[in-house]
Amino acid sequence: MTKIIVDCFGGDHSPQAPVQGALDALAQNPDLYILLSGDRALLEKELEGKNYDASRLEILHAPEVIGCEEKPTDVVRLKRNSSMMKAMILLRDSDDVAAMVSTGSTGALVTGALVRLGRIPGVIRPAFCPILPTMDGGLVGICDSGANVEVTPAHLRQFAIMASLYLENVYGVKQPRVALLNVGKEPEKGDEIRQETYQLLCQTPCVHFVGNMESRDLLSGRYDVVVADGFSGNVLVKTTEGTALELLKKLKKEIYGSPLYKLGALLQKPMFKQLKEFMNYQNYGGSVLLGTSKVIVKGHGSSKAVAVQKCIEQAYRMHISHLSSQIETEIAKYEHYV
Amino acid sequence: MTKIIVDCFGGDHSPQAPVQGALDALAQNPDLYILLSGDRALLEKELEGKNYDASRLEILHAPEVIGCEEKPTDVVRLKRNSSMMKAMILLRDSDDVAAMVSTGSTGALVTGALVRLGRIPGVIRPAFCPILPTMDGGLVGICDSGANVEVTPAHLRQFAIMASLYLENVYGVKQPRVALLNVGKEPEKGDEIRQETYQLLCQTPCVHFVGNMESRDLLSGRYDVVVADGFSGNVLVKTTEGTALELLKKLKKEIYGSPLYKLGALLQKPMFKQLKEFMNYQNYGGSVLLGTSKVIVKGHGSSKAVAVQKCIEQAYRMHISHLSSQIETEIAKYEHYV
Numbered sequence: 065m066t067k068i069i070v071d072c073f074g075g076d077h078s079p080q081a082p083v084q085g086a087l088d089a090l091a092q093n094p095d096l097y098i099l100l101s102g103d104r105a106l107l108e109k110e111l112e113g114k115n116y117d118a119s120r121l122e123i124l125h126a127p128e129v130i131g132c133e134e135k136p137t138d139v140v141r142l143k144r145n146s147s148m149m150k151a152m153i154l155l156r157d158s159d160d161v162a163a164m165v166s167t168g169s170t171g172a173l174v175t176g177a178l179v180r181l182g183r184i185p186g187v188i189r190p191a192f193c194p195i196l197p198t199m200d201g202g203l204v205g206i207c208d209s210g211a212n213v214e215v216t217p218a219h220l221r222q223f224a225i226m227a228s229l230y231l232e233n234v235y236g237v238k239q240p241r242v243a244l245l246n247v248g249k250e251p252e253k254g255d256e257i258r259q260e261t262y263q264l265l266c267q268t269p270c271v272h273f274v275g276n277m278e279s280r281d282l283l284s285g286r287y288d289v290v291v292a293d294g295f296s297g298n299v300l301v302k303t304t305e306g307t308a309l310e311l312l313k314k315l316k317k318e319i320y321g322s323p324l325y326k327l328g329a330l331l332q333k334p335m336f337k338q339l340k341e342f343m344n345y346q347n348y349g350g351s352v353l354l355g356t357s358k359v360i361v362k363g364h365g366s367s368k369a370v371a372v373q374k375c376i377e378q379a380y381r382m383h384i385s386h387l388s389s390q391i392e393t394e395i396a397k398y399e400h401y402v
Numbered sequence: 403m404t405k406i407i408v409d410c411f412g413g414d415h416s417p418q419a420p421v422q423g424a425l426d427a428l429a430q431n432p433d434l435y436i437l438l439s440g441d442r443a444l445l446e447k448e449l450e451g452k453n454y455d456a457s458r459l460e461i462l463h464a465p466e467v468i469g470c471e472e473k474p475t476d477v478v479r480l481k482r483n484s485s486m487m488k489a490m491i492l493l494r495d496s497d498d499v500a501a502m503v504s505t506g507s508t509g510a511l512v513t514g515a516l517v518r519l520g521r522i523p524g525v526i527r528p529a530f531c532p533i534l535p536t537m538d539g540g541l542v543g544i545c546d547s548g549a550n551v552e553v554t555p556a557h558l559r560q561f562a563i564m565a566s567l568y569l570e571n572v573y574g575v576k577q578p579r580v581a582l583l584n585v586g587k588e589p590e591k592g593d594e595i596r597q598e599t600y601q602l603l604c605q606t607p608c609v610h611f612v613g614n615m616e617s618r619d620l621l622s623g624r625y626d627v628v629v630a631d632g633f634s635g636n637v638l639v640k641t642t643e644g645t646a647l648e649l650l651k652k653l654k655k656e657i658y659g660s661p662l663y664k665l666g667a668l669l670q671k672p673m674f675k676q677l678k679e680f681m682n683y684q685n686y687g688g689s690v691l692l693g694t695s696k697v698i699v700k701g702h703g704s705s706k707a708v709a710v711q712k713c714i715e716q717a718y719r720m721h722i723s724h725l726s727s728q729i730e731t732e733i734a735k736y737e738h739y740v
Contacts, residue, residue: 115676135590170624199648211587213593216500247548247636254633255551270421279637280644296634298585299617306618310537310647319675331662339656 065097065120067161068379072102073147074130074168076366082132083110084371089380092118092373096380099124099161101151124216136171140179152176155358163359163379165350165357167367173360174353175209182357186395189215189222189295190355192300192362195348200285202299205231205240207289209297209351217260220244220291224271225394226354227289234378235387240288243277245296250276261291270394278302308343349374352382355391359383360376360391403431403435403458405499406717407492410440410448411485412468412506414704420505421448423710425716428454430711434718437462437488437499464488478517490514493696501697503688503716505705511698512549512691520695522726524733527553528693529561529632530700531568532639533686539599543578545567545692547635555598558582558584558629562609563732564692565627571723572716578626581615583634588614599629608732617641646681684709687716693729697721 068087072079081101088097100107104125111121127206128146143149146183148168155164166173177190191206192206198204205228212219224242231240244261246254253276265273277287279300292300319325329336341347350363350371361375361384408424410417423437435458438445442463449459466483481487486506493502504511515528529546545565550557562580569578571722582599584592589600589695593615603611615625617638630638657663667674681683688701688709697720701713 195492197447199652213585213596247551247633258551278640280640280642280647282641283648294635295585299583299634299637300617300641302618303620303638304645306620307642308646308649309618310621311646314537315677318677319670322673325670325673331666331669332657335656335660335663339653 066095066163066380066383067097067099067158068376069099069151069164070122070372070376071147071151071164071166071168072100072107073364074166074206074365076167077368078167079106079110081106081367081369082165083158084373085367085376086121087114088373089371090120091377093380096376098122098376099151099154101126102147103127105278117146124150124154128170129308130172134169134172136169136175139169139172140176148172149176149180152180156181161358162383163361164360165363165372165375165379166260167363167365167372167396170210170362173362176357177353177360181360183355184357184392184395185190186392187226187355188222189219190353191219191226192351193227193354195235195353196283196301196304196345197342197348198285199283202285202288203231203235203237203348204282204287205289206282206297206301207291207354208294209292209301210294210351212294215257215293217257217264220257221264221268221271221295221398222355222395224231224268224273224289224291225398226391227291229269229387229390229394230352230354231288233387233390234381237288239272241274241286242258242271242289242291243274244288244358245290245292245300246276248276248278265291266397270397290390305345312340346371347374349378354379357388359388404433404501404623404721405437405441405496406714407437407462407489407499407502408710408714409485409489409502409504409506410438410445412504412703413701414505415706416446416505417448419705419707420710421445421712422707423705424459425452426456426707426711427714428458431715431718434458434714436460436714437489437492439464440485441465457518462488462545467497468507468510469485472507472510474513477510477513486510487514487518490518499696500721501699503699503701503703503710503713503717504702505710508548511700512672515691515694515698519698521693521731522695522730524730525564525693526560527557528691529557529564530689531565531692532689533573534621534639534642534683535680535686536623537621539621541569541573541575541686542625542627543619543627544620544635544639545629546632547630547639547689548632549691550632553595553631555595555697557603558599558631559602559606559609560693560733562603562611562627562629563608563736564729565629567611567725567728567732568690568692568720569626571728575626577592577610579624580609580627580629581612581625583617583628583630583638584614585616586616588637588699593632606736608735611613643683650678650681674723678728684690685712687712689716690716690720697726
């Protein structure tokens, strides 16, 4: 039985979405055991009248609430009884708890992971690795996308190693093609960090490095992993999501503005439905935090039940693939200068 | 009469696109005088049989060719007779030449501008400011988007001042709303550079600073100017273009895959045509290099004639609005620590 904690507060649709996502994951996977973290009374109310296997569900009472404006360091230091921090401390202290899923504050999650949970031996900094769909039907992982706004070449090399192992083990991508996000293809492009990282990745046999990638090629299907500092990686992911959403919105507005276009869209209904599903990030699970001593998956703040369910399944696959010990083994092969 | 030099080599469609673009601009604007820079024989051949006012067109013979792989510094140092460098030197030395348009190497253009042309007094670093269309029919300028991969808060403040004046004077945007590209809205988000810049922009009365912008909001229409370092600004612009193009490509592929969808698209033909025009960056001119002592506009390498024409018109509008002297006046009001 694999035990996973679900932080039920902090997201936009809390606690409904986390609770329903947990129940759906539980129904799909008989090997799962779930702990719901949060205020017991609110969670019990949310569970009322729902059908589930009560022998595989437990509530972890965590009554404190994290405010929107609270600093991550304050949350970690002062809010030990919040749904996120209590979950993290239990994750650290219980050998039989494998992973944690949260849709709460990103900053608090990263700080908490560093301060309370700890890293895989050898890992300098954990990094987020969200997954986006490419236009040829594949996937691409972007690592880092927000945990570290400042990085060194050594960090970036570790991100490349961790994300490669993640794509290979959890998504079955054989020998993932790894690119470095840069402002041009040539090795001498970008700042010193990029130039050094380019050379470093060329000297890292366990990484199938294919060179620099310009951001316009992200969805081309030519790359499985893109390595970036947390600042530009964040810009890369959010710009992609934002542009896609804005364009779909514009298309919809145009179509609704004309009866003829509407008629055309009626004929294309299955296509638009498929396109919308394809572009719905809720279908691609969360952003895993690679490099922490136990598995942490961060869902979008706006996650609905289906997204939380995907996050739980992702955490489960990460755990059973023994990703952490593989990361430890590979990372140990390289010098850890910072 | 306003004299503008057009670098006719270096782009993907050289010299056809620059020459045709120049002739079209000339026909539209009786106040224009154009110098075509490049190999005389090739340019004369390209002009053969074309209709134009020969009293307002001149060839600047520049026979040297810049190779794809050449380093910017080598181009600037060694290729003084290339179409780009000869144009730049003439621009520097001739009081009556106002501006230059090029679709050639970005690196050579930036290095050449710094080494050969020089900056507006007080400007620390010139910066690119391309323009993208927003979903509400407006425009947004992104400064910097590739000239400076490393920046300080003082740089970023100057980018904000220059881009504000640009949007106001060349596009008629009253009191442009300026945002700082960051990984979150709150003032304390991002690295130290972002945090300091936030404070600095709050203390800059000539900039209408509205706070941090997350990249997913670029096309929302809520911002007129986005200030960024050249690395993440480049990622922002290219990801937007890339995602839009990939999505349109996917849509087209889907439509062509089904007779029913094709029929629907037939009814929507005007909409798709309009959408394609809306998203065609060739319609929005080039990326101006703000802060150089004379006007430089950089067109996409893939620019066709219409894009070159727009770049020339943009350069013309920049010149007649006396943007440079306005930038000099505003910049002089602030301390220039680096």
